[in-house]
Amino acid sequence: xxxxxxxxxxxxxxxxxxxxxxxxxxxxxxxxxxxxxxxxxxxxxxxxxxxxxxxxxxxxxxxxxxxxxxxxxxxxxxxxxxxxxxxxxxxxxxxxxxxxxxxxxxxxxxxxxxxxxxxxxxxxxxxxxxxxxxxxxxxxxxxxxxxxxxxxxxxxxxxxxxxxxxxxxxxxxxxxxxxxxxxxxxxxxxxxxxxxxxxxxxxxxxxxxxxxxxxxxxxxxxxxxxxxxxxxxxxxxxxxxxxxxxxxxxxxxxxxxxxxxxxxxxxxxxxxxxxxxxxxxxxxxxxxxxxxxxxxxxxxxxxxxxxxxxxxxxxxxxxxxxxxxxxx
Amino acid sequence: xxxxxxxxxxxxxxxxxxxxxxxxxxxxxxxxxxxxxxxxxxxxxxxxxxxxxxxxxxxxxxxxxxxxxxxxxxxxxxxxxxxxxxxxxxxxxxxxxxxxxxxxxxxxxxxxxxxxxxxxxxxxxxxxxxxxxxxxxxxxxxxxxxxxxxxxxxxxxxxxxxxxxxxxxxxxxxxxxxxxxxxxxxxxxxxxxxxxxxxxxxxxxxxxxxxxxxxxxxxxxxxxxxxxxxxxxxxxxxxxxxxxxxxxxxxxxxxxxxxxxxxxxxxxxxxxxxxxxxxxxxxxxxxxxxxxxxxxxxxxxxxxxxxxxxxxxxxxxxxxxxxxxxx
Numbered sequence: 001x002x003x004x005x006x007x008x009x010x011x012x013x014x015x016x017x018x019x020x021x022x023x024x025x026x027x028x029x030x031x032x033x034x035x036x037x038x039x040x041x042x043x044x045x046x047x048x049x050x051x052x053x054x055x056x057x058x059x060x061x062x063x064x065x066x067x068x069x070x071x072x073x074x075x076x077x078x079x080x081x082x083x084x085x086x087x088x089x090x091x092x093x094x095x096x097x098x099x100x101x102x103x104x105x106x107x108x109x110x111x112x113x114x115x116x117x118x119x120x121x122x123x124x125x126x127x128x129x130x131x132x133x134x135x136x137x138x139x140x141x142x143x144x145x146x147x148x149x150x151x152x153x154x155x156x157x158x159x160x161x162x163x164x165x166x167x168x169x170x171x172x173x174x175x176x177x178x179x180x181x182x183x184x185x186x187x188x189x190x191x192x193x194x195x196x197x198x199x200x201x202x203x204x205x206x207x208x209x210x211x212x213x214x215x216x217x218x219x220x221x222x223x224x225x226x227x228x229x230x231x232x233x234x235x236x237x238x239x240x241x242x243x244x245x246x247x248x249x250x251x252x253x254x255x256x257x258x259x260x261x262x263x264x265x266x267x268x269x270x271x272x273x274x275x276x277x278x279x280x281x282x283x284x285x286x287x288x289x290x291x292x293x294x295x296x297x298x299x300x301x302x303x304x305x306x307x308x309x310x311x312x313x314x315x316x317x318x319x320x321x322x323x324x325x326x327x328x
Numbered sequence: 329x330x331x332x333x334x335x336x337x338x339x340x341x342x343x344x345x346x347x348x349x350x351x352x353x354x355x356x357x358x359x360x361x362x363x364x365x366x367x368x369x370x371x372x373x374x375x376x377x378x379x380x381x382x383x384x385x386x387x388x389x390x391x392x393x394x395x396x397x398x399x400x401x402x403x404x405x406x407x408x409x410x411x412x413x414x415x416x417x418x419x420x421x422x423x424x425x426x427x428x429x430x431x432x433x434x435x436x437x438x439x440x441x442x443x444x445x446x447x448x449x450x451x452x453x454x455x456x457x458x459x460x461x462x463x464x465x466x467x468x469x470x471x472x473x474x475x476x477x478x479x480x481x482x483x484x485x486x487x488x489x490x491x492x493x494x495x496x497x498x499x500x501x502x503x504x505x506x507x508x509x510x511x512x513x514x515x516x517x518x519x520x521x522x523x524x525x526x527x528x529x530x531x532x533x534x535x536x537x538x539x540x541x542x543x544x545x546x547x548x549x550x551x552x553x554x555x556x557x558x559x560x561x562x563x564x565x566x567x568x569x570x571x572x573x574x575x576x577x578x579x580x581x582x583x584x585x586x587x588x589x590x591x592x593x594x595x596x597x598x599x600x601x602x603x604x605x606x607x608x609x610x611x612x613x614x615x616x617x618x619x620x621x622x623x624x625x626x627x628x629x630x631x632x633x634x635x636x637x638x639x640x641x642x643x644x645x646x647x648x649x650x651x652x653x654x655x
Contacts, residue, residue: 064402098435107434114401115434119425125394126401126426133399136354136380156421159391166386320436321470323494327439 004219005057012273012282013291015057015214019049019270021295022073025082028299029072029089029103033249038089041118042103045073047212047244050269051176052077054217055144055237058172058225061111064134064143066127069104069118070176074146080108082302092309099312100320109327112141120181121154123147124173128160131169131234142228144172144221150181152198153189161236165202168233172224173199175236176211178243183255199236211239212269244268336506338483339369339445343407346491347377350405353491354381356392357409357445366411367447367506393419393444397427397496400442405491413448413462413500427496428471439494443487449502449540449590450638456626459634461539461590463500464597467568473497474567475521478505478542481512482565485519493521500567502539521566524574530560533648534578536601537588538564541639545588548644555645557652567597575601576609583614584651588639593621615651620644 005011026046032038045052052073059065059078067074075085080096088095089103096108104118114130117123127145134141151157152175164171175195179186186193199206205227209220217239224235242264246253253261265271277283333341346353355370361384364371374382385392389410396406410416416423427440450459467474473495477483483501490497527542528549537545542563549559560578564570579585585605589598598619605617623637 066398096435097433097437100435101433105433107430107437109434109437114398114438115430117426119421122394122421122425125391125422126398128391129395129398129400129406130402131398132395133402133404136399137352137403156390156394159386159388160394162386163388163391163395320432320434322473323431323436323439325439326441326494327437 005215005222007215007282009282012277013287015053015218016270016273016277016283017291017295018053018077019214019273020291021298022049022053022076023270024292024295025076025299026072028303032089032303038103039091040102041069041248043070043248044245045070047264047268048176048178048241049073050214050217050273051174051211051239051241052146054214055172055174055221057218058221059142059144062139062141064112064114064130064141066114066123066130066143066145067106067116068123068147069116070148071106071116071146072103075106075108075113078108078111078113080106080111080113082298083305086302086306087309090306090309091311092306093312094305094309121147121151121156124151124156124160127171128164128169131164131171132167135169140229142170142172142225144174146174146176148181149175149177149179149186149195150184150189151175152195153181161199161202161204164234165204168231170228171234172221172228173234173236175238176241177238178241180243180247180255182247183251185255196236196238204234204236206236206238208238208240211241212267212272214269214273331511332509333480333512334506335480335483335508336367336369338480338512339501340371340373342484342487343370343373344376346407346487347373347381350491352403353405353407354383355407355409356383356385356396358385358387358411360384360409365409367503369506370409389415389418390422394422394426396442396444397422397430397440400440401430401438405441407443407445407487410444410446412458413446414457414460416446416462423466423472423496424469428469431495432471440496441494442496443490443499444496445499445501447503448500449504450622450627450634451504451540453629453631453634455629459627461622463498463567464589464591466498467597469568471495472568473521475499476538476565476567477501478539478563478565479527480508480510481516482519484512485516486521489519489521497521500539504540505543508543522571524565524571525563526560526574526578527563528559528561530558530582532558532582532652533584533586534560534562534575534582535586535588535644535648536562536564536575538567539590541588541590544639544641545644547641548648551641551645552648555649557648559648570601570604572604572608575605579605579609580612583612585613586618586620586644586647586651588620588644590622590639592624593619594624596621615654618647618651620647
């Protein structure tokens with residue numbers, strides 16, 4: 001582990017806790033999906049937690065986030081309450097988007113979270129615009145834009161990388177390379193599978209990092225964000241990771257073997273970080289159990305909040321199709 | 329005192345006003361800056377306001393339209409230009425999947441106060457990838473406001489109204505209108521973006537048109553008047569949301585209606601308007617509804633073929649005459 005990040009007890013505990021909160025939150029989501037309380041698509045982040053947790057550590061509340069349809073991890077790591085997230089999943093009006101967005105479209109004004117986006121690549125131009133708007137208004141803000149390896153196949157990726165670099169906009173492009181665009185394996189989709197190398201085509205610094213190592217991700221993100229804040233223009237960070245579960249909830253996973261998944265599970269971000277902490281005496285079993293118990297209690301409260309939530313009256317179906325004013 | 333002004337100059341003055349009155353406003357698009365705009369609408373603005381506020385973009389419609397959406401979400405008031413409506417298809421994802429959905433998907437947390445200007449329409453002999461009228465497609469999308477300025481005062485003042493709208497507004501400027509010249513009543517300093525307008529009152533038949541179709545409908549009304557037929561010409565102006573009451577009021581008076589639309593007839597905006605009249609004013613009608621639409625072909629290059637593919641005043645005259653005095 002790189003020691004650039006100060007690995008004091010509070011910090012390592014925080015990193016582990018964030019990853020556990022995400023993992024357990026999503027386990028509960030699976031239960032609720034099976035109980036048909038969460039409907040539609042549900043894209044789990046299981047295995048990729050180190051990416052959003054590590055990157056968010058490099059951001060301040062003034063920064064902005066643009067994510068994808070697999071964004072529960074980003075939402076939780078960014079600080080959106082589990083209660084309003086869970087209510088959103090259950091389609092309740094107490095949800096962060098009044099039940100209009102659901103799992104794939106989480107937005108939160110308070111934390112400058114500009115959406116989940118269920119069009120692969122669709123968030124990249126938006127992130128460029130958020131950064132442009134912030135820059136033109138003199139805000140010292142960085143926009144972190146998350147997307148998967150599949151988005152790299154899209155024209156919007158290339159257009160956005162070029163525009164951000166051309167205008168030297170404060171964007172951190174975070175590619176969560178989990179090796180599969182739904183079922184399409186990276187080498188079957190990309191002529192150049194070294195994704196970080198693509199950044200050079202846009203004269204943008206691009207580095208690849210072990211996305212299963214939360215400290216490595218945090219280090220890389222801090223370094224990239226530092227350079228962006230110093231006026232160095234956008235940066236590209238490829239986080240090499242893996243998705244342990246199906247693409248969404250229905251996926252026979254014919255495109256990969258059980259052995260491959262199992263091998264990646266062994267080097268999962270939580271098991272690995274937790275093992276390292278225990279081995280180095282930075283955390284003890286008792287504390288670990290407490291973290292898990294706290295996360296579970298928080299999730300129970302979120303589920304209770306969501307279950308007690310109400311359904312928006314049908315008369316309000318048309319609300320927000322058009323806005324009466326720009327929210328202040 | 330009035331002075332002559334072209335539609336192009338009216339558009340430019342509107343943009344200049346916007347840049348002068350609000351520091352959050354900026355322009356973005358292909359060759360709008362140093363080149364001066366494909367149709368010279370933005371000529372001179374780059375020198376006056378600089379490259380930060382009159383931003384030349386690479387040929388990346390999706391990226392710069394999306395950038396307009398993002399900038400609008402964080403407090404700016406971008407005005408994006410797309411050179412021609414066919415190119416807007418390269419930004420369709422951003423317009424339809426982001427601009428039109430985010431206010432609703434976010435539960436009202438974010439508005440997208442973005443204006444997109446798009447040139448549209450046929451008549452310039454530029455064939456099947458620069459001449460279509462796809463604004464009817466956009467008028468299908470909830471969350472968007474679609475405007476079609478046909479007259480000079482709308483070219484001059486619709487933009488200011490669009491910038492006050494907290495929602496994404498698409499303004500379609502028909503390419504055949506840019507050189508139109510006339511006077512703007514100095515008493516007029518603003519227009520609404522809610523209502524259709526009767527441009528010529530009449531009693532025998534209502535003709536609903538927009539964009540360059542309005543100019544053709546007004547020409548048709550002159551010819552019809554010479555035949556003793558009084559046509560009421562309605563400028564639709566706002567393609568979404570449709571001002572149905574104004575249309576119904578006219579039809580209730582004339583009892584006959586022709587709808588002019590450069591778009592292809594199948595699934596057209598004209599079809600929507602016709603159906604609304606059929607649903608709500610069927611018993612007011614003394615004759616079947618009629619449409620004069622673009623022929624269902626990709627726009628041909630050859631002048632005689634393009635002219636035949638577009639609605640012409642003679643087609644409008646024939647349709648109106650047929651309703652008023654059936655053979």
